[in-house]
Amino acid sequence: MKGDSKAADVIGGLAHIGIPTEELEVSRRFYETLGFSPAGAVDHFAMETEDPEACLSFVKEQGYRVLEDGIQVLELSGRTVTYFNILGPNGEKIEFCRNEYR
Numbered sequence: 001m002k003g004d005s006k007a008a009d010v011i012g013g014l015a016h017i018g019i020p021t022e023e024l025e026v027s028r029r030f031y032e033t034l035g036f037s038p039a040g041a042v043d044h045f046a047m048e049t050e051d052p053e054a055c056l057s058f059v060k061e062q063g064y065r066v067l068e069d070g071i072q073v074l075e076l077s078g079r080t081v082t083y084f085n086i087l088g089p090n091g092e093k094i095e096f097c098r099n100e101y102r
Helices: 005-010 024-033 052-061
Strands: 013-017 044-048 072-076 079-087 093-101
Touching: 005 052, 013 093, 052 079, 052 093
Parallel strands: 044 093
Antiparallel strands: 013 044, 072 079, 079 093
């Protein structure tokens, strides 16, 4: 990742993207034509981090608005997700997450 070396130290890369749409049927047909199937609504994108604590400290130092009170832990089938979200300049949620597979 280019840019601030401190950011590159705590942010590994893109995890996933959520794309809001005003024309659901147009979007649905577009992605189904490409072989995708509906997975539900999404309103954010997520970046991978190996060190959520350092990443949280970094975004707080930058003055970004953190949406949770600290780092969250979510137990899913076969993995543990450690994450937090910030609010981007357009009101979008940006998630920083670490996935640990069991």
